[in-house]
Amino acid sequence: MALPTPLYTTDYGVAYVGDSLELLDRLESDSIDLVITSPPFALQRKKTYGNVEQEDYVNWLFEFCKKVYRVLKSTGSFVLDLGGAYQSKRPVRSLYNYRILIKLCDELEFRLAEEFFWFNPAKLPSPIEWVNKRKIRAKDSVNTVWWLSKTDNPKANVSNVLVPYSDRMKKLQAEPQKYYKPKERPSGHDIGKNFATDNGGAIPSNLLEIPNTESNSSYIQLCKSISIPPHPARFPQKLPMFFIKFLTEPGDKVLDIFAGSNTTGFVAEQLQRNWIAFEKDLTYLASSSFRFLDKSQNPKDTLTLYEQLLYQHDSIYLTTSKQLALKL
Known part of the structure; x- marks a missing residue:
């Protein structure tokens, strides 16, 4: 079954609205060079972007990962960014991010090529109860990032990410x-x-110090210009940029199955990698198109684009010249 009409396209990529569990079935086996994603985390408090309860999280995410395994090339990589969490009402850490890693390696035969840790020095102290109020824990500012592969020797070149x-x-x-x-x-x-x-x-270490402080990008500025909220859980461009440079070559195919504001697609476009974005929330994916526009874009034109993406029936093409070119 072919993929549906994309919400928008660029010179290198396509963005689709829909549930990744269904959309992954429409991709060919062994066709993707890199899957990199940051799924909703297993937090105790519900977030606007739809996180899943901790007790259900491992099995929920595993269903997506089974389909990722099928579409990944033998030389490909799967990079999974997972934030840490505490158990409900206890100053005790959840092990969900480690349980998913073990389950993927034991039951799907993924290899753990290497574990990375994303340190965000700009992250606010949390959780409030244990860090700010009782002052019995340090702030949680590191995510685990699992680099997984189907074989022992996935494509990789550390010379592309020297520091x-x-x-x-x-x-x-x-x-x-x-x-x-x-x-x-x-x-x-x-x-x-x-x-x-x-x-x-x-040679870089596996501790990636990247502040998450996006504030002046075209995406943020254009969201503000038409008074719509940006995606609340964006990851910084330098994170996918590191792995796309490290694990792919120009012309390779990169997939994000929880695209959100489509940081991955935007970075892949800059690096001349073909990209695919899956995101089930239409409003988030529609506003992600702003990443491919200049932040000086007229708010009226930006709003027109946003509304067309929300109510259209045909795909919209965004030129890399950052000028709107609509195919309606």
């Missing part, structure tokens, strides 16, 4: 004899004279 060298390393490279003498370390590692070679950057 700047530290000041100390720059000094070492400039004058290696002054700061460094090759020798075996107490750990047993034999670090030779090539240690000071400039390789264009340092």
Whole structure:
């Protein structure tokens, strides 16, 4: 069964409204290079974006992951961002994000290629009861990000995500004899004279420090211009950018099954990767189109686009020149 008419398209991507459980069945097997997503978290308090109760969460998410496994290429990757949570009315952490990992590896034969941790230094102290009021816990500011694959050797190139060298390393490279003498370390590692070679950057760690402080993007500004609320649980562009650069090449296909405000699609477009976005909330996906427009867009035109996306019957094409080109 073919996919339905997309809500909108761009040069590299297509955005569909619908339940991912149904839409995933319409994709070919072994057709996707990277699935990267941040599903609604298993929180105790209901959120406007529709999170699932903790006791049901693992089985609920597992149904999506079974279908992700089918559509993923043997060289592909599945990157799953999951926030932590506390048990109801207790200062005790939930293990749901670890249980889903174990279930995926034990029952679907996913491999854990590597675990990553997204540290958001801008995150507000929470939960209020244990951190702010009773002051018996530190604030929760780290998400677990599982990098999963169908085989032991998924496509990956860490050279694409090198980070700047530290000041100390720059000094070492400039004058290696002054700061460094090759020798075996107490750990047993034999670090030779090539240690000071400039390789264009340092290998990143699996701790990704990325503040989630989007405030001046075209998406936020255009939402404000027509008085509609932005998606309440956006993740920062640098998070999908890291994994798309790391795990894919230009022309590869990237899928987000809980697209929300479609940060993944926007980043994939910038990096010339083909992308697919699935999101069941029409209003969220309609406003996600603003990511592909200039923030100086006339509010009247922005509102026209938004209303057309809400009530249309044909797909709207957004040009990469950030000027509206409507196919109605």
